[in-house]
Amino acid sequence: MSKILCSVATRGRYFTTLPLVIQAILNQSRLPDKLIIFDDNDEPQDMRNEPLYQNLFYVMHCKGLDWEWVYAPKKGQHHIHQMANTWGFDWVWRVDDDAIPEPNVLDTLSAYALGNVGAVGGTVMNPPHKPECLGSSGLIKNIYSEPNIQWGLIDEVKMVEHLYCSFLYRAGVHDFNLGLSRVAHREETLFTYGLHKKGYDLFVVPDAMTWHLKSPTGGIRSEVGQEMYEHDERIFRNFVEHKDKTIVVLNCGLGDHIVFSKILPKIKNPIVFTCYPEVVPGRSIAEAQSLFGDIDQWNIYKKMDAWKWTESIEKAFERMYL
């Protein structure tokens, strides 16, 4: 059976919503195989000294839930999610530190974690919104013109192109964009849309309600710098603007460019960023960094390392872009 990691990134909510989230996870009808609390607090504490947490840890022990408390690097939740993404589990259920899942949520979501599914999410109800169907499409082209489909009741299984807040995703097949600022605005939309672009199916499903008890204080995004939001929004908009293109970033050597040039004609609607335009014509790598933030997601050597690759580099390029 697939192994599921539950990851919770937290900041500034030790004594508000985080204990509620942990209790909600403990009350799941299907427990995850492991729970990791990624503590991104400015002044992290040892919660084993707190009576409330001592009790929660005791319940984890009694229920046989493997858990870990990880002090995070304070670089933003996208770095935390990438750690969870590569922790070695098959699936990751990410739960925000103010998102309270009903007891059946993981059981329901994991029932869809099959085949070509890349991620699956349910309703994320934001009080005091009314629980009603919104009729949204969940398509990226409509992201600026419709409410998020997960903000409303979901009455049937529906294929979408992006998810937000809390969802279950296939681990290790796509990276979080580490080029975003610490606020990591749109990180989950970028991540899930990336899964969709890679050919994985994304679904929203009924009967998987999470209550988003937005706390007025704390939060993993508790940054005030408007420029960080603007930076991240610009990256997000650039991805959306290029949604019909295959983005090719050749941040690699001259020989790699020569090999890549053989598969370029097979790539559908490419937009190329290149180090050697005399071999593979295109725009500069600096422009790719400016448009998309982190370009390591196109680093063919990192990919081959992650894939434990043993075939030719030409075939690696084909896997990446075709």
Next chain:
Amino acid sequence: MILISPYSKKLTNGKENPKNYPYWKELLSMIDEPVIQVGITGETQICTDFRQNLSLDDLKMLLQACRTWIGCDSFFQHLAWSEGKPGIVLWGISDPLIYGHPENVNLLKGREYLAPNQFLWWEAYEFDADRFVKPDVVLKHL
């Protein structure tokens, strides 16, 4: 005429690239036909005819004119492959199954000499002449 491209690109730490073939001088002394070396400024000259900093077009013309070529794992083997000109590649720590082309004669002393991680920077590995085949092995394939 035989074309040789003896060196892989310089490492950022200034050390010898572990992909460089160590026995060029011995090999060249055994070859009985004209040899042209191609490379860039700063590389050690091992042939009388050393042509530096050629454009890709010039390299392609030389490739078409030569009987065959010999090189290490560098961009040159990819260029020759792209031009449909087979040659001999002398492998040490990088894996010809990943970075090579089956159209070439890929001379690897043994897979036990390959770097355990093929996707790190080559700076992580030390140059070791013992990883490579000796010149007499190369000569048999020329």
